[in-house]
Amino acid sequence: MGIRPEELRELERMFPGRVTAEAVERRLYSHDVGAMPRLIRPLLGKALADGVVQPRSEEEVVRLVRWAAERRIPLTPRAKATSGYGGVIPAQGGIVADLSRLRGVVAIDEAAQTVTVQPSTVWQELEGELGKRGLALRLYPSSAPSSTVAGWLAQGGVGYGSFEHGPFRDSVASARVLLPTGEVRAFQGEDLDLVSEAEGITGIILEVTLRVRPAQEEALWAAQFPTAADLAAALQEITARELPLWSVSFINPRMAALKNQLPPKIEHGHPVEEHRPRLPEAYLALFVAPASRRAEVEPKLLAAIAAHKGSPLSEELARHEWEARFEIMHVKRLGPSLVPAEVVVPLDGLAATLEEIDRTVHQPFVAEGMLCRAGAGYEATLLGFIPHDERKFTYNLAFGLSLSVLKAAKAHGGRAYSTGLYFKGEAGQVLGRARLERLAAFKAQADPQGVMNPGKVLGGSPLASFMGLAQAFEPLVRAVANPAGSPVGERPEGAGRRGVPDEVAWYAYACAQCGACVDECDQYYGRVWESSAPRGKWFFLREFMEGRARMTQEWVDRFLACTTCEMCNVKCPLELPIEHAWGQMRGRLIHEEGRMTFPPFEVMRAALKKERNIWASYARDRAAWVPEDLKGKIRERAEIGYFAGCTASFVERDVAQGTARLLSAAGVEFTTMGTDEACCGIPMLVAGRWDAWADTVRHNIAGMKARGVKTVVTSCPACWLSWHTYYPEWARKLGIEFDIQARHYTEVIAERVREGGFRFPNAVPMKVTWHDSCHMGRAGGIYEPPRQVLSAIPGLTLVEMEHNREGAHCCGSVLTLVENPDTAKAIGDVRVKEAEATGADAVVASCPCCEVQLRVTADKIGSKLPVIDLGHLTSQALGVEMPDPTPGTLEAWSTFEAMIWLLKPEAMAGLFEELFPPMFAAMPGAMRGMMKVAKRVPGMLSLMKPMMPMMMPILVPMLMPKVMPDMLAAVGRRVPMPPHMREQMPELLPAAMESLMPNMLPLITPLVVPKMIAYIREKL
């Protein structure tokens, strides 16, 4: 039935800015990690949210539940959607309650060794918090980087630590739950049966108190076994001897083989060399215990391994596998899809189950197993997958093999792993009959209307019936499914559809939807909707390629807005080259398909073409940054060329001055391109304006070569990235010979300091914190040189922010700042506050763009924290004081920001409205006359209205040159401009408008037409 528009408006009033009913966003919040075969999908029914709401406090959850219960609107709780049994799928539509904002530690009781947390607290984050108090989690799932505490309690499951501590439920002291009646009740002991593995059908978990343990180093051992029987026998001996291990897990030979086959990590389109030990293709077990138990464990463990034909593996391999414990889905890179097959078997049925799977399933069955204490004995949970390709018809068939795995498990005393939406028919075995009946009775009493997560765990459904039927015909299904394999390997060719590059398309399907990239993506924490995070973008691309979504300008903007911080590349356990993929999408969408980039980039492009810089300054002023004390020291030709870049040349000149002075003081002889230097071009690269980018690449390479430069040294990390990574790649594409190295100046100076060739003469008694810029940090691995330079300044103390080096948060600059300064402020706010929290006197950076963004953010949020350039600071240490560039930066930025807001469709519509008098005056007389007649004939204007959108693309280019003087004046009234920019506007604005209008007109026409009709009616 769906929810009504007035109900949606009610929700928007209750949760301002945190409700969406946008079509694609609803799809993004209506799925989990599972990939249902196309033929089975219709059995799910609609399974699409009517809206998504993000409550951010317990009170708000209470209001939402009451609201839904009163209206009998289904409510589906969703944490991070890393489960795969359909628990978060809104089976009957209604509202998805995205609970991910309810996270954080409520209290830690060190004496009782318990911690109380909000429901959506992420495991890895919690482990970090506990570590600060010398505590650690008793157990966690391998999805710990992204999954949540309440999600695991509601879903149920085992993880690392389950060998000692059993399933998660056994470590829960209590859970506070909001029932659909509106009552909040604490559940503990036996009553946790009504919450654990209930998938949220009995209520929303608001708080969980869990038992924790003292933190300790881990002792690790790994061993290989030739057969499943040997592995199982060793495990039985280990459990029989009651070895005090904490975790026992294993992989099968297929998994080891596929891990060996994994492609290398790709950075900026190139494979990265990393050491990956080759795994023996056997059953590999990993044993973990607190280090204090090493002496007790080791001899017995090694004896048990040896007694069952096992052989111990190196500590290096054990450590490597342990460090890769969160990368269980890495093999999906080879699929790109996986058919899931997860079962639980008693330990004494493990060997027989694995053997039967080997006998009956003739496609690669890859599995990780975890041992879990269960009552008096142990169970093995097999998290199994069959690599496949969900785009192929045969995926529908191969899916049947998960039933063969289930049958094998059942034949040896096992069961399905979970229930959810897909395996409701198995609920009696998964939960046990008595427990299921108790749950059903409680549900009937607490939620008689069936509002809370309907369609899960209890009752029947077409899908559950189908699954039951398919199990009955398992041998038949298997006969069809076994030959329906898909070759396993990396095959990026031929996968793209609807213009999506092949490689990007492959990764879109390879993405496991595990969510590890979500929280730390600045686009996500700046906007807080999945569509902005990599996971959402990959999912959208699949929807787009399958024809279920359109590539609207909003989506083009989302691919553009990514800050290129590369945090996702670091976080993704599949090592997908995410940021690079968005770069490829920009090229495809903007450069090849001619869609609209962010409008301010068109003004920058015009300025770049005219004066070789993006700040609309004059090229002749480019070298004006050179201070008196350096004049005469900069060579005409040298092997080292200092490349200052636009912002350091025109806005924050202290960056260029400080850097050049430092190089000179350290005895580095260098040249510059002087007034001939052009912008490095990176704004055009990331804007998808590859024509302008290619021109600037050619110009700068030629300029440096002409000066005999062999190494370009930069202060701006984006310039460094251009010269170091992008110029060589593009020089190849453009057929230019390129043999220039690139270094950041901190690398050069740190080297001189290290070699003893340079010392700072003056002390700077300050406490500072260092902001790692993404473009030299994650993109270049330059973390230590700037720290070494800072540490060489006498009297200076360096303190680190919580997120530093590879984990450093982005400042939120360029693309996001150009798209929406408010979002950039939200992202910058996180970084400025983190810097403030260190208690430093200032935050130091070397990126002029980060400095602009941090200064602007600090100004907007009222922070007094000074932002200082490293070159500026080192000048101080060299005895040269420079003026604070902050006021000038803020002034320059105010022009830019006013231009950004002006170029938004709504503001452009307002601008057009102001231009109606000269526009109508410039129209051919006959046309104006026709409009005057139209206003007098009743109904004529309404008839004209639908024709206007067709007329606008003809009218606007025709009238634009004539109204340009008025447009320039109107822009001048809205944007405060320095004289050099005002002087150039008559050239820049028409050029920008010419590029923009074809794409912008369709966006502004619906806004302009009603204003135009009103103008004709009232003023013409």
Ligand SMILES: Cc1cc2nc3c(=O)[nH]c(=O)nc-3n(C[C@H](O)[C@H](O)[C@H](O)COP(=O)(O)OP(=O)(O)OC[C@H]3O[C@@H](n4cnc5c(N)ncnc54)[C@H](O)[C@@H]3O)c2cc1C
């Ligand atoms: C890479 C990877 C590794 C994994 N490893 C493991 C593993 O080792 N062990 C394991 O057991 N599972 C594992 N899983 C599955 C999954 O991560 C777990 O089930 C996890 O606990 C789900 O947590 P979540 O926060 O994503 O919850 P979600 O998937 O969002 O939700 C799970 C269920 O809980 C309900 N729910 C969520 N929050 C609440 C709430 N506050 N109140 C009531 N109901 C709620 C939802 O409606 C849904 O039914 C893995 C998954 C992936 C992708």
Ligand code: SF4
């Ligand atoms: S590069 Fe940064 S902003 Fe872009 S998707 Fe990755 S994490 Fe998000």
Ligand code: SF4
């Ligand atoms: S991009 Fe990587 S981290 Fe993000 S959801 Fe996909 S697989 Fe997980």
